[in-house]
Amino acid sequence: MRIFITTVFAFFLFISTNAQQKLSGFFPANTQRQVDYEKEFDALISTKNQDEWMKFLTSRPHHIGSTQGKANADFMANLFRQWGYETELSSYDVLFPTPKSRLLELFGDKPYKAKLEETTLKEDATSGQKSEQLPSYNAYSADGDVTAELVFVNRGVPADYEELDRMGISVKGKIVIAKYGGSWRGIKPKVASEHGAIGCLIYSDPMDDGYAEGDVYPKGPFRPKQGIQRGSVMDMPVYPGDPSTPGYGSTADAKRLDRKDITTIMKIPVLPISYEDALPLLTALNGPVAPASWRGGLPITYHVGPSVAKVRLALQFNWDYRPLYNVIAKMKGSEYPDQWVIRGNHHDGWVNGAADPISGMVAEMEEARAIGELTKKGYRPKRTIVFCAWDGEEPSLLGSTEWVEDHAEELQKKTVAYLNSDGNSRGFVGFSGSHALEQFFNEIATSVVDPQTGVTVSERRYAKSLADADRSSKAKLIGNKYFKIGALGAGSDYSPFFQHLGIPSANIGFGGEGDGGEYHSIYDSYDHFTRFKDPGFQYGTALAKTTGRAMLRLANADVLPFDYSILVKTIGEYVADVKTSLELKRTDDEMLNRLIKEKVYELAKDPTLGFAGPSPKQLVPYLDFSSIDNAMTLVRTSSEELKAAIEKAGSADAQKRARLNEILYQSEQKLLNPNGLPRRPWYKHMIYAPGFYTGYGVKTLPGIREGIEESNWKEAQDYINIVANTLLQFNFSLQKGIEALR
């Protein structure tokens, strides 16, 4: 579901550590054996299988509920079984709306009826499978038939509505049109609806992934004028999964919410459109010229609106429950069968879904096959390895969430870590996730070779971040090859594991050199992928080696390679960051109020435009951070003590080590708060969550940070104390780890 964001490289901070060829978690006596094992593993990874599997898995549209979707699940389950895995299809019935009728038209002088249709291309073999393709739509849009003037709202995020207010433009009773990008798409209709809009269109501007970025398909990889980005608009920042069973599995006997009582279904009709369909609509807008930063790549002057001519948007959906089919394949561990290392990627696509998700899925399958082969040769992993292929990720992480909710207790008890991918491409390795695994992933990245350059993927990623850095960052980066991993927001199947259950998780993938505009369109096909994203599956191989290696090290480690001192250090950075953001908000708001009082904005503005200046802000109070500062002191000490104790764990007996390992993989769960975040109890992790108003984008220390951002001071203060208490629980767990080795 999530597209690889190349700009993430700009944010990596490197810190000085030498990570060459170390194998964290292995006693010296066992290191060489693991290295040899990984070498055998690498030798088994093939590009040919991935190519063949992708060809089959993308041969027809394979969204949840489709014939091909079920066929794919069966196909994969059969393979996993052949490779020696205990394999089951795990099925849940979930609410999955599909379009019954769609109509979008513009009235007035230059009437236009939107095509809402992507063209079959002779250069793309599967683009003509019309009868099986889902029409372009946003899943979990409301039913509705609305007619109103149109207003352009830029990306449709809260800041855009502040700008509209200054221009004196209201969206109340209007239909809004927003560009894709700048937030997760579901934020756009949510915010529009909060401001009184009665309908929402989302279009792909050519500036973002169309001709402005490069040649369009089929000449190049970018979005052609008729390309449409499908996608869910369910309010996933509240909770993902089946919307009728929040927080528990959609089992046959589950109690289900009535559709009318579900809060996460969008309240207004929403439809994604192409830039070909957007052009006549945007051209019909009157009103002020859009601010410079709002303008896109169409050959028009972008106006904000409203239009004189009205627009009609009429959408009806089939609100059906459909069965989904996860594939769950287990290889029991030889020593710790009740400790699970889980790997997953989804298998459902919006249409033929090659890059998203099959490119990641086939890498995972190749990992599973190689491990299966090795097991047959006698190399059985010490811990249980679980490979998952999730269904229904695209609409709302349905398969993973229902399975995780259904097995929550067992998973919290047994899961060492969950490693996710969600597609793959050519370029540079990216890791986001639990910071206790940061050193571990650094080591992994130094032992996988980049297929294009022959250096390690760590080395190449370092080169990229350095080449792209600005002057001051270069000086900080140079020589520091250790990389900081990203924080996890939302947008793929790690979310239930990580943010709901506190299971250490990571998302892994390559990208940055396979950009295109095929995302969630009929053009995300085998033909497109093999021409533009990862020709020859070289990076599919690199991903299999990277993620497979991580699976094998976690499965075989003597002491699990969690370094909580790094997590604590990272949390410390987040604490410093929320303090800074509070101070900046104070300084900025004070400055703003002073400038308003001194009439600076009134005098500076162009009086002929009739726009209002900014409004004064309420004073920013000082908050009491002492509870969190005190808690940080304790966890800092404990995490360092634990690290020191682990370095001597080689002398501890097996029972102590077993106890230690269990504490190590369960400690992140102590960072959960049972009541979750404000207005969204499903999200229980106190350190990381998707932003309530950004969607995919992570908010670290979300309870505190969003309180500050939304000037909800009471909530910010409450969450400072809640996070502090959570840290005390976490500290207790670290202390138990230290005690376990005594």
Added chain:
Amino acid sequence: MRIFITTVFAFFLFISTNAQQKLSGFFPANTQRQVDYEKEFDALISTKNQDEWMKFLTSRPHHIGSTQGKANADFMANLFRQWGYETELSSYDVLFPTPKSRLLELFGDKPYKAKLEETTLKEDATSGQKSEQLPSYNAYSADGDVTAELVFVNRGVPADYEELDRMGISVKGKIVIAKYGGSWRGIKPKVASEHGAIGCLIYSDPMDDGYAEGDVYPKGPFRPKQGIQRGSVMDMPVYPGDPSTPGYGSTADAKRLDRKDITTIMKIPVLPISYEDALPLLTALNGPVAPASWRGGLPITYHVGPSVAKVRLALQFNWDYRPLYNVIAKMKGSEYPDQWVIRGNHHDGWVNGAADPISGMVAEMEEARAIGELTKKGYRPKRTIVFCAWDGEEPSLLGSTEWVEDHAEELQKKTVAYLNSDGNSRGFVGFSGSHALEQFFNEIATSVVDPQTGVTVSERRYAKSLADADRSSKAKLIGNKYFKIGALGAGSDYSPFFQHLGIPSANIGFGGEGDGGEYHSIYDSYDHFTRFKDPGFQYGTALAKTTGRAMLRLANADVLPFDYSILVKTIGEYVADVKTSLELKRTDDEMLNRLIKEKVYELAKDPTLGFAGPSPKQLVPYLDFSSIDNAMTLVRTSSEELKAAIEKAGSADAQKRARLNEILYQSEQKLLNPNGLPRRPWYKHMIYAPGFYTGYGVKTLPGIREGIEESNWKEAQDYINIVANTLLQFNFSLQKGIEALR
């Protein structure tokens, strides 16, 4: 010729000074009289005259050599005479090429013949005067008929060719197409020719002043698809004026260079085109996709080229000498007839030229009329006031340069200051020029009222700079209403006065709220101006009050308001800045070389693109700045001493004051070096010059700065010492000022 650049506001630095209602240069006993005089002056300024004059002056195309151009000169001369000025038409014969034939066509699959023609609009009354309009062209292009592949070179500045090198694209033997903007237009063919190109097209991209910026003409003010920017491409950074008489007046008996010996005529054919004509050409390009920062607003994927299809560019010009007609109008001073305060604006346009130049010309005329009226009432200025209306500014500052060269000795002896404008628009006041007049202009700006807001133009300008500032700049700006004036580059008629003769000069104008895309097209008309640029001539009035007030204060001052301590402080900032730029170049190049050595760029690049990384740089030496540092110490002390002495000048006798005033207005001449700048001896001012590779853009301490930028270390070192010597001469002049009062 020059368009108002709104972004200049971002660079203003405010320093703390209270400048409220002070009248520098007037003894207390004379202050009120001047204030009253200015009040009478203001009361005479009308909008109606400006409107009527503009209507006449723009009624037909009035380029140099045109019937209307001569009629305009006569019209103005008559008015000046009526107002009591001794008025003459000053005429010179100058080389002014005009098109004989123009052809641009694309061959290949999709052949296209460029229209090279702007459409008559019924909403624009003068747009249909085809028989009198000069066709769209770049003056001083070479004759030529070339056929070759096309290459897109972005803005066509040196950095763009470095990027082309990395992509492995050569322009040798090719025709290049460049976007307008990013440098003065003449730089583009000059650099293209230096790289071996045989022809050059320059087009107006809609991102810069077309539909991407706002509605196009006639709906809005921006450039329509067929709009073409005419303009000169003579190599004016070497010398302006008639190219056949470098450094001396084009008088009847002047010795003229043969055309073949003139170095400033462009060596290749150059043609400006519309974005309508550019589109098929850019669409025909193959090769790499253009870097993101190169892309414009056309609905295509911008490629660099070369094209497969060839392009033919055939241009022939009439290389005729034409008479130009400056209007020179003098009002003799009552006390110091041999001290001249000069005011100028050009009167020639590229076509009907309303904004550029008539909007500034009519403000100047209204100043002259008001002063004339006052003189008739007995308020005769103490110093001689000279109003000039220059001809032939557009091709190459022809009228002003020839007149200045012709009268150089007299001007250096007599001229107190030269105040220029070059059009006007709605918005915020801008001053650039001699920094010794910075405090003076600050005072002027606090005594003129902004027509839209009722505060002073200083106050409004302060509000704008503060509202637009970023966080860190806001904190620096707030409360500091004193503004730093800009440094003068080139692009209008101050250039010969300032950079050739060292006469204190300034360019003054309003702008920032009248943006459009009419520049140098047939649409720069009365209709366009009065709808979009300054409806009702409110800012024409503000300009007349601002510039007229400056004229009157300079004409009547007891002690001329030159504060050389501010100029010296500013030079000190430039010295610090060139030192910093040298250090940054050293650090950057060292970092670059290190990263190249460590293969960072090799590993970071996408190997499928086949681009080269950056090339290693030679080491940056340390330069010896001691001579300039020593000289700065002396001038700093002298300028402070002089300032202190002037504060007590009220007690000095008239003769001493007369001597002092002469020294004050002649001191900036001491900053000239008789040999001028490297490879361009015409430019003699050692502190300010237009950039050799930027054109309009100023380079401060140009000899040193351009030496550093071009890694010409010997030249940079030489000019450090030359500037130091120049500062010593200047110091001697300041010391003479101090002595004059003893």
